[in-house]
Amino acid sequence: MIGSGIYLLPLTTASIGSMTIISWVVVAAGALLLALVFARVAVLRLTREFTLADTVRAEFGPFAAYVWSMVYWLSATVGCIAVALAAVGYLAWFVPGLAEPGWTLVGTVAALWLMTGANLLGARAVGHIEAVTLLIGLVPVLLVAVVGWWWFSGATFSASWNVSGQPMSSALPASLVLVFWAFTGFESAAMASAVVADPKRNVPIATVGGVAIAAVIYIAACTALSGITPALEMAKQTAPFAAAVARAVGGIAGGLVAACALIKATGTLGGWLLVAAETGRAGAHAGLFPRVLYEDFGRPPKRALLIVAVALSVLTAATASPTIGGQFATIINVSTLFCLFAYLGICCVLAKIGTRRDRWLAVAMFVFTAGVCAASDPKLLGVSLLAVAVGALPWVGLRRQKPVAV
Numbered sequence: 546m547i548g549s550g551i552y553l554l555p556l557t558t559a560s561i562g563s564m565t566i567i568s569w570v571v572v573a574a575g576a577l578l579l580a581l582v583f584a585r586v587a588v589l590r591l592t593r594e595f596t597l598a599d600t601v602r603a604e605f606g607p608f609a610a611y612v613w614s615m616v617y618w619l620s621a622t623v624g625c626i627a628v629a630l631a632a633v634g635y636l637a638w639f640v641p642g643l644a645e646p647g648w649t650l651v652g653t654v655a656a657l658w659l660m661t662g663a664n665l666l667g668a669r670a671v672g673h674i675e676a677v678t679l680l681i682g683l684v685p686v687l688l689v690a691v692v693g694w695w696w697f698s699g700a701t702f703s704a705s706w707n708v709s710g711q712p713m714s715s716a717l718p719a720s721l722v723l724v725f726w727a728f729t730g731f732e733s734a735a736m737a738s739a740v741v742a743d744p745k746r747n748v749p750i751a752t753v754g755g756v757a758i759a760a761v762i763y764i765a766a767c768t769a770l771s772g773i774t775p776a777l778e779m780a781k782q783t784a785p786f787a788a789a790v791a792r793a794v795g796g797i798a799g800g801l802v803a804a805c806a807l808i809k810a811t812g813t814l815g816g817w818l819l820v821a822a823e824t825g826r827a828g829a830h831a832g833l834f835p836r837v838l839y840e841d842f843g844r845p846p847k848r849a850l851l852i853v854a855v856a857l858s859v860l861t862a863a864t865a866s867p868t869i870g871g872q873f874a875t876i877i878n879v880s881t882l883f884c885l886f887a888y889l890g891i892c893c894v895l896a897k898i899g900t901r902r903d904r905w906l907a908v909a910m911f912v913f914t915a916g917v918c919a920a921s922d923p924k925l926l927g928v929s930l931l932a933v934a935v936g937a938l939p940w941v942g943l944r945r946q947k948p949v950a951v
Contacts, residue, residue, distance in 0.1 A: 547759050551686055551727050552786060552806045553631045555770055556870035557877070558723060559780040561716050563705040563771035566764070568720040573760035575913050576728040579888055580756040582895050582910050583735045584749030585903050589895075591744045597735055598831065601890055604897050608940055611833045613890045615936050617736075618828065620729070620883035622821040622853055625814060626861050627726070627876040629656040632810035634783040634869045638803035644783050649872070650865050654858050660815040661854040664822065667845050682809020685786040685802045686766050693769035696793035702768075705776035718920035722885075725917060726877040727763055729884045731756045732891075733820075783869050822849035835939065878922055882929040888914050 558565040590600045602610035633652040637643040643652045709716045734741065734751035741747050766786075770779070773789045782788040784803045791799025826846040828834030838849045866872035889911060896907035918926060 547683060547686060547762060551763060551766070552784075552810060553627075553634055553870065553873050554723065554727055554877075555767065555779055555785040556634075556782065557874040558720055558767075559705075559708075559776040559785075560870075561709045561720050562707040562776050563702050563768075564707050564713060564717065565720045565724065566768055566771070568717055568724045569760075569764050569767055572721055572724045572728060572917075573756075573764065575910070575917070576725070576731060577753065577756050577760065578906065579892075579910050579914065580731050580752045582888075582892055582907060583732055583752050585899055585906070586891060586895050587735050587748035587752070588745050589898055589903075591735060591748060597732075597891065598827075598833070600894055600898075604894050607833070608937075609890070610831075611828075611940050612933065612937055613887055614824070614828045614831075614833050616883045616886040616890075616933060618821065618824045618834075619932065619936070620880050620887065621817060621824055622857065623860065623876060623883065624729070624880035625657065625817050625821060625853070625857055626653065626864070627873055627880060628810055628814040628817055629653045629857075629861075630869055630873045630876065632656050632807055632814060634873075635787065635803045635807040635810060637783040637869070638787050638800065638807075644869060646865060646867055649869055650862060653861050656811070656814060657818070657854055657857050657861070660811065660818055661850050663815050664819050664850050665845055665847055678809045678812030681805050682812065684805040685790070685809075686762060688802065689769050689773075689786055689789060690762050690766035693766070693773060693789065693793065697769050697772035699772065701775055702772040705771055708776045719922065721917045722878055722881050722921040723874065725885070726881045728756065728759065729881055731759075732884075732888075780870065818850065818853065821853050822846040825849040825853070875925065878925045879929055882918060882921060882926060883933075885914050885918050886929075886933065 558568075586597070586600065590603075591597070598610050598614050601613045630649075630653055633643055633649055633656060636652065637649075642648050707713065707716065731752055734748045734755070735744075741751075770785065770789050773793055774782075774785070779785050779788070784799075784806065786806060787799040787803035790802045823846060825834055825838040826840055826849050829836055829839035838846075838852070840846050840848060864872055864875050866875065892907045892911040892914065896904050896911070899907060
């Protein structure tokens with residue numbers, strides 16, 4: 546969960562101001578309670594053979610399972626562009642020309658295809674990349690979260706409180722979806738329950754514990770960042786953590802931070818491309834997705850990877866923006882909305898299968914999640930809902946497909 550999402554988020558929230566710390570606290574609390582929803586579903590239903598998609602199918606039927614799987618697949622797929630943009634943003638620290646719109650497009654598409662190629666070599670190759678980049682990628686965030694307070698300026702933080710010029714009641718709600726992007730991924734333990742030992746014990750620990758740890762790191766890092774670099778200056782950067790460290794310590798240290806973030810973003814991109822492809826393949830095996838995505842599990846999902854890479858290349862070009870931060874904001878808005886739609890479905894599951902206390906939790910988090918969606922950019926919310934509606938149409942033909950026996 547602590548991946549590349551946090552690396553570029555300060556660019557998008559900087560246009561609002563340091564008051565987005567309130568959004569971080571609200572979203573962290575909401576994400577923690579949503580993690581409890583997933584944890585309760587895991588305890589009540591998940592086994593090594595019975596996954597979240599199976600639970601949705603059992604409670605609400607195959608069409609609901611198809612829509613739920615589709616929106617989660619869309620979230621994972623679209624989110625890959627944001628991860629690629631984060632990699633390009635930090636590479637631009639060393640190659641400034643990549644910040645130009647045309648070269649940003651070239652760099653982003655190149656990153657997508659580079660890591661698609663790594664996935665075609667097999668999951669083991671991507672696993673090695675992820676393992677190597679995990680700790681390296683935590684350095685920039687932890688450095689600012691812990692050491693950055695030495696250079697924190699209360700005056701800088703206060704001066705950047707509200708640079709949008711809008712009332713807090715208007716500016717803050719729009720930032721909730723942006724901030725939520727950093728927490729998406731906490732459901733991965735539940736999504737991977739089929740390969741988790743003792744999921745009824747370990748999924749709740751990983752899910753709730755992961756959100757709690759990430760929330761502390763995120764809030765500490767982003768608060769410190771807002772007190773080091775003025776918001777208007779931060780909004781112009783392509784590598785905000787590197788810029789903050791360079792401002793405090795010097796250019797060499799900033800370059801090292803940029804290199805760490807670049808390495809982590811590259812590793813994360815490989816992992817999420819694999820998640821997108823494997824989600825498509827699993828859906829085809831379950832009879833929910835088109836059979837073209839069906840491939841044996843004993844080899845890399847080559848067709849799914851290539852289809853995802855082509856689709857993402859087209860979408861990257863379609864969402865091109867004058868700035869990396871602008872395109873990043875658009876992509877994470879849409880990806881997070883798709884993910885929140887999936888969270889709404891799990892809230893419905895818990896409301897149906899849980900105890901009375903569970904139902905209160907499920908209803909409260911359904912209302913919270915729906916409220917975050919409603920507070921997002923109206924145009925992007927409309928586009929996301931339209932995409933779900935269009936994506937539901939193929940079910941007319943897919944409903945006759947039978948699950949494939951493994």
